[in-house]
Amino acid sequence: MKIEKIFLQNFLSHESSEINFKGSINAIVGQNGAGKTSIIDGIVFSLFSESSRGNIKNLVKKGKSTGIVQTEIRDGNNLYLIKRDIVNSSNDFIAKNNIGIARGRKEVDRKIQEILKLDKDILLSTVIIRQGEIENIFKELPDVLKKILKIENLEKLTSSTGPLYSVLKEIESELKYLENRKIEYENKKLEKEKLEKEIEESKKKLEDLKIKKIEKEKEIKDNSAKFDELKRKRDRYLELTGRLYSLIERKKSVEKDVDNYDKIKSEKEKLEKEIEENSYLEGGESLLSELHELRKSEKSLKDQLNTLEKEIEEYEQNLAKKNSLEDDAKRYEELKERKEKIEEAYNEYNSLKSLLNDKLKRNEKIENEIKSLGSIPSLDNVNKEIDNIEREIDNLQNSKGAIKGRKEQLIQIIKNLENIKENRCPVCGRELTEEHRKKIKIEAETEVKDIEKKLSDIEKKVEELRTRKDELSNLRLEIISKLTKLRKLNEDLTRISQEVQDIQTKLKELEKSYKEYSEIREKLTLLEPKYKEYLKVSNYDEKTLEEKKNRLSSIKAELDDLQKRIKGLLEKIGDEREFEGKLKLYKENKNKLEKLKEEFIKIESEKNELEKISKEITELEEEIRQLNFNEEEFENLNKKLEDLNNERIAVEKEISTIEGKINASSDLLINLNSELDKIMEDLNKIPKLQNAINRVEKLRKILSGSGLQNYIISIFKSRIENNLNDILSMFNLSFSRVTINFEIGGKTQKGKVVIKAYNTAGNDLDIESLSGGERISIALALRIAIAKSLMDEIGFMIMDEPTIHLDEERKKELLNVIKYSMNIIPQIIIVTHDDEIKEISDYIISVTKKGDKSIVKQGEYID
């Protein structure tokens, strides 16, 4: 097995480093703190998920949240890829030839142990040599050997909780169980004999019952034939007696009818006579209905007559009223016609009247408005005054300009006086003394002040004039507006006065029609009630009245005719009530007679039937007598048969119960037999088990003693010892030989290793007495010696700074050992500072550090 590749991501000082291991000896080189040991830590973490730096989280590169280590290991044709996530253990993963075989930290750990075959402790004590731990092998050797040789398993095998002990316990308890089975066998045997006896008895009883059943069946068969015969007789008997009973009943009813024969006959004849005598009533119903019809018509005619008479009376009254109102109505219509004719003139008169009122009111309003304007000032006077003011302002402005000019002159003189250089007066041209200058300045300044006062007075005056001018301008505008309004009002007044005159002329023309219209309206009001009365009766006329009277005469004639017909009918019927009574009775009698006739015919046929019934009764009675049926005999036989059947059923039940019992017992017997066979089979095992106990106890005794363990270890020990001495012979040490002695220890006692070195003089030295370098040489040789014996299972060795405490001489020797180891160990990975080791390596992996980041360079492959 070899480590082919490791990839470190955010692992300690490595941010992202991929390291390939090639050839036999791989040297990892670099300065202190470059990140060399970190690579070994990566291998250990990926194999055992163990941190060499305390808490597992310390492995994560500072500043990162988690790190990953991915290792590839080859075992023959199989390539294993192990991936570890430092923080998220559930991401751990292992694949074999690219196929995932486990996930999650625990599962991956288990799988790796399975692949490496050796556990972590053995590997860390032998082929993985951490910095400064090379000598640990001396104290770990007993445990390592125990583990390598699986002696621990031997101890476990023989302990009181071990498998051999439990096998023994199992066999003993099996034997105990079989002792109980023996007793069980005897009990079952007794049970079986009892059961066989019971089955025998049941079978005998069954035979007796079967015979009894046959006897019962025979008896049932014999009685059944007899019963069938009696049953037939009984059915016939019941049929005959039934018929006889109904015949007797019929005979009784016929005899009753025949007894009434004479009574019915005389009743019938009496009724026939009575009907004959009243035969005149035949057809009386139609006479009565005709009479009723005529009476209805008579009533209706009388009603019509009454109504018509009233109508005629009323009609005559209304016609008279119409005639009396006719003149007034005519007058009313004429007036109305005239009124409609002059209505237009009347309406025009009214509207002109109201128009005239409106116009007069408007006139009055305008006159008031003119009055409200009052007296208006003269526009010419105001215009003249404005012109005067404007002129005055112009004059004032002119004098203001002249004064302002003088003021500027004076100001210039004052300025010049101040700035003057020569002594010459700028005003008069004379020599300018200081006094003169002062005087001129005072005079000029006084005049400027006067001018300013004058200017201010002028300004004030102009202001007053302007105010007055504005007032006058406003007044002028007011006068103009009033004058305009007055002119308009006067125009309106003239126009409306003309219109009033025109309306008044028109009104005069229309006044006559207006008066006539008013008079007609009054007259119409007086005549209106009469006219309304007239309108109500205006439709009445003489012709209609005549027609009504004619109709009255024809109804009277019709009524007369009807009454004659009624009289004729009454003469035929006589008293109407009496006639109706007789008619009712006549009809009843006829119905009665019909029924009597039917009954009479029936009784006549029954008379013949009576004879036949009597004969039949006699024949039936004879047949019943001859049948000679006895109900009691039938009942007894029936009862007997029922009892016999019940007895048979009881026997059958008993048979099936016993048969069921025999079957169940037989099944039980079969089971018992097979159980007995099984128990017998078990009992046959007893001698074999006793034999086994003896053998297991013997084995346990052999295995539990320290003899075997010592023997196994002694064989292995001599192999290691020989290897060790072979390897040590390559060191130039002053020992002729090194021996190893083991004390295995027990379950509670830890084992001990005693290593002694013999010098050439034959004296032995304890390992503790040797120098540090010598101890390291022996420790390394011992590890290689053990590795040699394990190389079937493991193919690599990792060393972190193995030469660290060795002198030059020893170092050289160690190099020889390492070189020699190449023959034993296919792959050696060494972290070193040693140039000599570099020289013997065939693949150099150099690690440097840039900032806080390890950089790996590789590939100096020495072929």
Ligand SMILES: Nc1ncnc2c1ncn2[C@@H]1O[C@H](COP(=O)(O)OP(=O)(O)OP(=O)(O)O)[C@@H](O)[C@H]1O
């Ligand atoms: N979690 C971490 N993150 C980043 N860097 C770390 C972390 N833990 C340790 N280091 C640094 O990693 C560097 C590498 O340590 P490592 O033991 O691999 O060095 P080395 O090359 O074996 O040195 P030496 O020859 O001295 O043994 C050290 O400088 C150490 O301080």
